[in-house]
Amino acid sequence: MYSETNAIDIKNVSKAFPVYERPHHRLVQMLARRNKQRWYNEFTALRDVSFSVPHGETLGIVGRNGSGKSTLLQIVCGTQTPTAGEVNVDGRVAALLELGSGFNPEFTGRENVYLNGVVLGLDRSEVEERFEAIAAFAEIGDFMERPVRTYSSGMYVRLAFAVAINVSPDILIVDEALSVGDEAFQRKCFARINKIRESGATILFVSHSASTIVELCDRAVLLDGGELLAIGSPKHIVSRYQKLLYSPADKVKSIRDAIKSESDAASVTGSATDSAGPGHGEHAVQNLRDTEEDGEKAYFEEGLVPKSTFRYDAVGANIQDPHIETLSGKRVNVLEAGKDYEYVYTVKFERSATNVRCGMLVKTITGLDLVGCVTSWSGEGMPYVEAGSLIEVRFRFPCLFSSGAYFLNAGVQGCIDEEEVYLDRWIDVAMFKVIHEAGRLSTTTIDLNIKPEISVRHTSMAHS
Numbered sequence: 104m105y106s107e108t109n110a111i112d113i114k115n116v117s118k119a120f121p122v123y124e125r126p127h128h129r130l131v132q133m134l135a136r137r138n139k140q141r142w143y144n145e146f147t148a149l150r151d152v153s154f155s156v157p158h159g160e161t162l163g164i165v166g167r168n169g170s171g172k173s174t175l176l177q178i179v180c181g182t183q184t185p186t187a188g189e190v191n192v193d194g195r196v197a198a199l200l201e202l203g204s205g206f207n208p209e210f211t212g213r214e215n216v217y218l219n220g221v222v223l224g225l226d227r228s229e230v231e232e233r234f235e236a237i238a239a240f241a242e243i244g245d246f247m248e249r250p251v252r253t254y255s256s257g258m259y260v261r262l263a264f265a266v267a268i269n270v271s272p273d274i275l276i277v278d279e280a281l282s283v284g285d286e287a288f289q290r291k292c293f294a295r296i297n298k299i300r301e302s303g304a305t306i307l308f309v310s311h312s313a314s315t316i317v318e319l320c321d322r323a324v325l326l327d328g329g330e331l332l333a334i335g336s337p338k339h340i341v342s343r344y345q346k347l348l349y350s351p352a353d354k355v356k357s358i359r360d361a362i363k364s365e366s367d368a369a370s371v372t373g374s375a376t377d378s379a380g381p382g383h384g385e386h387a388v389q390n391l392r393d394t395e396e397d398g399e400k401a402y403f404e405e406g407l408v409p410k411s412t413f414r415y416d417a418v419g420a421n422i423q424d425p426h427i428e429t430l431s432g433k434r435v436n437v438l439e440a441g442k443d444y445e446y447v448y449t450v451k452f453e454r455s456a457t458n459v460r461c462g463m464l465v466k467t468i469t470g471l472d473l474v475g476c477v478t479s480w481s482g483e484g485m486p487y488v489e490a491g492s493l494i495e496v497r498f499r500f501p502c503l504f505s506s507g508a509y510f511l512n513a514g515v516q517g518c519i520d521e522e523e524v525y526l527d528r529w530i531d532v533a534m535f536k537v538i539h540e541a542g543r544l545s546t547t548t549i550d551l552n553i554k555p556e557i558s559v560r561h562t563s564m565a566h567s
């Protein structure tokens with residue numbers, strides 16, 4: 104089924120889009136075709152990108168917003184043409200691109216399944232044969248007979264995915280689409296993607312999720328500003344991507360240059376980018392490593408502020424300045440897994456209170472309570488805090504979280520006029536991110552840095 108050549112060859116591909124300053128300039132441009140005046144500026148979304156994907160490989164594509172990931176996938180699918188360069192694709196491509204592409208909103212789900220199946224290279228009888236399997240996978244019930252414009256985004260993705268995976272693609276292209284479905288459906292999709300992968304298909308996979316890229320992909324590519332910055336093992340690429348993503352604005356350029364030089368150096372020496380060897384760009388590579396190895400990888404990112412902060416009515420106290428510090432007192436909000444930190448806040452008392460206790464909670468992005476702690480249980484709090492006092496609370500914690508974003512609560516309880524109340528309470532008062540660490544093998548949100556060991560005790564030969 105598969106030839107020995109690559110499934111995808113991308114050679115020096117660039118893509119520029121015309122950008123019109125005013126909407127009517129587009130029309131003027133069409134009318135002015137004959138004279139040479141240009142009514143638009145060009146925006147380069149991809150710049151001289153080259154790489155190949157062998158048959159059977161799952162390649163992850165990561166990059167910041169606007170880095171050119173979707174444009175690249177669209178060029179591979181043939182829904183966009185490159186401005187320069189060459190793309191060769193060997194095999195039947197099924198693509199799950201962004202919502203809104205692929206289906207005709209006025210047609211029913213059933214009609215769209217047929218339409219899509221045929222577009223993807225099946226004949227009508229083949230679609231008929233597979234229709235039940237598609238409907239069963241999509242689980243959208245009677246909606247199959249209703250126009251797609253009446254679907255929720257989740258239903259849309261279910262149907263699109265069901266079609267894409269049931270046409271037996273040689274090349275499956277998935278652009279972040281899965282993040283729309285619910286968790287259970289996402290798990291079902293990943294299980295199916297794994298099966299497609301095991302059957303020998305080639306997969307191109309765009310995701311912002313570091314763990315998904317590491318778990319699913321054989322290799323990964325890092326795009327930035329339309330350029331291919333690096334290609335290599337998923338762990339290596341994801342760590343570079345996160346470095347770029349979480350770096351302060353004034354460091355982005357130097358980190359970007361360092362990643363590029365490291366990658367160039369690796370290609371000059373022929374080494375994998377996991378272990379960039381000496382070569383040109385050595386200095387910049389060393390810079391990248393220095394920032395990694397100075398023991399303080401954690402840093403503060405200005406814009407990392409929750410948008411979901413909620414404060415209950417305060418009764419006599421004010422929680423102030425909640426933040427995280429390293430043990431040496433540096434204020435940080437991008438943390439390194441495995442290191443110890445302190446969650447700190449102060450409480451200003453406007454009224455006197457008894458039995459005072461403070462609490463904290465860490466939650467996931469979906470709101471799941473992960474870990475929490477109180478300074479003491481009810482009845483064992485600070486016996487008396489006078490009005491006007493300022494207290495400081497420190498919660499030292501090991502960062503046992505996998506890479507991702509987390510949210511913090513803060514609350515003070517106590518008795519005023521003999522009544523037990525929350526004196527002040529904040530939900531999502533601060534947030535932090537955890538940087539992915541190469542070498543950590545946790546598959547869950549809490550990462551206890553379990554050290555696995557695997558060994559062969561006897562082979563089947565020894566048995567027989």
Ligand SMILES: Nc1ncnc2c1ncn2[C@@H]1O[C@H](COP(=O)(O)OP(=O)(O)OP(=O)(O)O)[C@@H](O)[C@H]1O
Nearest residue numbers: 120121146148166167168169170171172173174175
């Ligand atoms: N049709 C278009 N006309 C003009 N500019 C475009 C067009 N399509 C994409 N772009 C620009 O090209 C750049 C790359 O876009 P693309 O959608 O490929 O990025 P991306 O990496 O997929 O981003 P995201 O992670 O936000 O989805 C962006 O700056 C985008 O604004």
